[in-house]
Amino acid sequence: MNGNTRVSIPEETRARVRRVAEELGYRPSRIAAALRTGRMNIIGVWLGCREAFDNGVIDQLSELLAESGFEMLLTTADQGTGWRAHLERLAECPVDGIVAIDLPQYIDAYISDYDPHCRPVVGLGTGSSAAVDRVLFDVSNGGAAAIKHLLEIGCRRITFLTRDDANDPKEPRYAAYLATMQEAGLVPSVTVAQCLPGWRNRIHAWRHMKGHLAAVEMPDAIACFNDDLAIGTLRAALDLGLRVPDDYTSPLCQDIFSRGLS
DSSP: OOOOOSSOOOHHHHHHHHHHHHHHTOOOOHHHHHHHHSOOOEEEEEESSOOHHHHHHHHHHHHHHHHTTOEEEEEEOOOSTTHHHHHHHHHTSOOSEEEEESOHHHHHHHHHHTOSSSSOEEEEESSOOTTSEEEEOOHHHHHHHHHHHHHHTTOOSEEEEEEGGGOOTTSHHHHHHHHHHHHTTOOOEEEEEOOOSGGGHHHHHHHHHHHHHHHSOOOSEEEESSHHHHHHHHHHHHHTTOOTTTTOBOOOOSOOSOGGGO
C-alpha cells in the first residue's frame, strides 16, 4: 500500500490487497506511518503578527516545503497574556520542525520548557532568539537607506510613523530613523498610531494620519514602520486632497505589490 517495491510480494497479491482496501474505504494513516518512519512530513510555521509582507514569505515557504515533500501547518501566535497556553498547545502538534517568524519569546520558552533536544527550530524575521539557527531581515540598514534617499532628493522635514507596539527608540527601524536624522543635523518628528495586528494596521494608520496631517504643517516626507502604515497614510493624504509626490514623499520598502495605490 505504501509503494515499497523493495519487498518481494507477488503482483496478484498486491492487486488483491488494493482491491479489498478500496472496498473497505481504507486510507493510509499519516500518524501510523510516522510510527515507523519517525516523520510526519509536516513543518509548523508560527507567525508572530500577520501583515501583508508576511504573505510573500509564507508563499515562498509553502513552495519550498512542497518541493521537498512537506506540508505546512500555519498558526498565528497569541501575542497577549495567553501566549504560554497557546505555546503549550503548539508543542503538542506532531510536526517535524518549526519555523518561527518574529517570535523570540516563543522560541526561548519552547526550547527551555517543551522540546530542548528533538525537533529543529529556525527563527525568521527582524529579530529572533540566539538559541536557534536564524535568518534575520536587515530592517535597520533598509530603514537608514530609505531616510538617506529622502535626504538626497531634498527632503528635510521627515516624519516617522510607527505603531504603538513598536514605539521604542531601540526598535531597528525607529533607531535607524533617529540616527540618520541626527547625522544630518535635523530634528526628528515621530507620530504613533494605535494599531491592532495584521491588515488592520492600514485602517488605524488612515484614521490616525488623517487627523495628524490636518493638524500639523505638512512634512516633506513620511517614513513608515511598514508598508501597511504607508498605505493607510496614502489613503489619508488622498482624503485630504494631497498627492504623492506632489505634496509629500513616502517610501515603500517591503514590496507587497501595492505601489499602484499611490
